[in-house]
Amino acid sequence: MRRALVRTLVYAAALGLAAQAVLPLLWMLSTSLKPPREVFATPPTFVPAAPTLENFVRLLRDTAFLTYFWNSVAVAGLTVLLTMAVGALGAYSLTRFAFPARELVAKLILCTYMFAPIMIVIPVYILARRLGIVNTHTALVLSYASFCLPFSLWLLRAFFLSIPIELEEAAHVDGAGRGRAVLYIVLPLALPGLIATSIFTFTLAWNDYIFTRILIASDELKTLPVGVQDLFAAAVVDWGLVMAAGMLITIPALAFFMAVQRYLVAGWGTGGLKG
């Protein structure tokens, strides 16, 4: 009897947890599918009475949403590639060469967490202007990559450490150079770590607001968060349109997350994703 009660309570609590996480997003979906008049209906309808894709059509046809979208994809993608390449090289050398760097890297990570982006973004802006890369995606990719690097080094190092050095030595005996040994033996084994790191990097780049706000001036170079905020800043907010935009930003982020989520927990214990 008591056992059944506890079970029911646990189940109710679990359902409540799922509901609080998902219902706001379902409400966004519902609104995005409503024609303008129904958006403002009182009392609100929970399931659209006359579902339509009109908001999505208007979003893609009348606004620069698609441009923002591709900008975000390009910036986040390049950030992941750069961070992986530089991070994997760095983390590998942290593990394979005698190097009293463990403590240093750990401290560096904690320190970078304390440097609020607001502290870094002005100097980065001034630096970017000197290098002539203000208002380019290069500036964004470089900023995000260096922001993610301390954490990526830390996480990847843990994965490289778990790979027995004998495997590499065997490859050397077979005549493979260090480069090939890393490429064909170490990297494939460290794949879960690479994926976990790439999730964190991708999320940071995909979600960031402040760097884009400051480094990017031209409309055609803006990424999604800033572009969508501008949609939202219009005098009369077109909620149907804004919710449609919200849906289209959320879907890739969640799809990516669902696809790789089993790798996610790996990175979590070591300090997790900044945000």
Added chain:
Amino acid sequence: MLWILPALVLIGSLILYPVGYAIWLSFLDKHSFFPAERWVGLGNYLKIAWDVEFWDSLWKSVVYAAATTGLQLVLGVAAALVLHATFRGRTVIRALVLFPYMIPTIVAVIVWRWLLNETYGVVDHLLLRVGLVREPIVWLGVDHMMTSLIAVSVWQFTPFVIVSVLARLQTIPLELYEAARVDGAAPWARFRHITLPQLRAVLFIVVLLRSIWMFTKFDTVWLWGEGAGAGREIRTLPIYAYMRTFTYYQAGFGAALAVIMFLLLMAATLVYFRLYWREEEAVA
């Protein structure tokens, strides 16, 4: 050795150099975009000490960081305990619960601004219907802006606590609980004397990271106040530093605010580590 060079170059030039430059800037009187600059020594810091807005924004930051971290901690641990239990559909619910953390901040903000809209918002509609309130609550008005910001931030960031704690819960040896049960320990006693001590280290890290991140949080707060000044009611220190730099173009003043923010965090972190170690020793 050479392989770590690219990483060091990037970190050095885009994190360490900017931080150093920000410290240098804080001693200058400099326009944010024009090159003219003038050395003022500790002038900016002295101005800040007498600046009412600074003290106000510092207080708002402390309130925001303390309230959100505290709530995230309590709710996150409770949720993790629930999700640690065995029930059907657990894997799915565990993934769903992470959604608020995985969606971009801009989405969390627009969704909640819509849910809390004073005229068409579904939250006020439900509250009215159930009869909890007589008139719609203006969530984004001056009176409730900080409350609603805290609520949204807790919604968005609690999953981080849930996942961190859940990961640790799964590694607690079951024998500990079996032994306690044999000794006749009640559920609360088991939580108090087994689960909590085992969670100590992870909670230490979670509180550290969450409070640092909430104290320096920019985008959620900025977007919640619709940018452009972010409403005086929620003008926390990062927002104030941003405004000084980009609204008043006082780069030196803004940099000094950022440096103070960093020093405060450093000091708080050191004290926090000290306290933790002292406790550790007391326990051991």
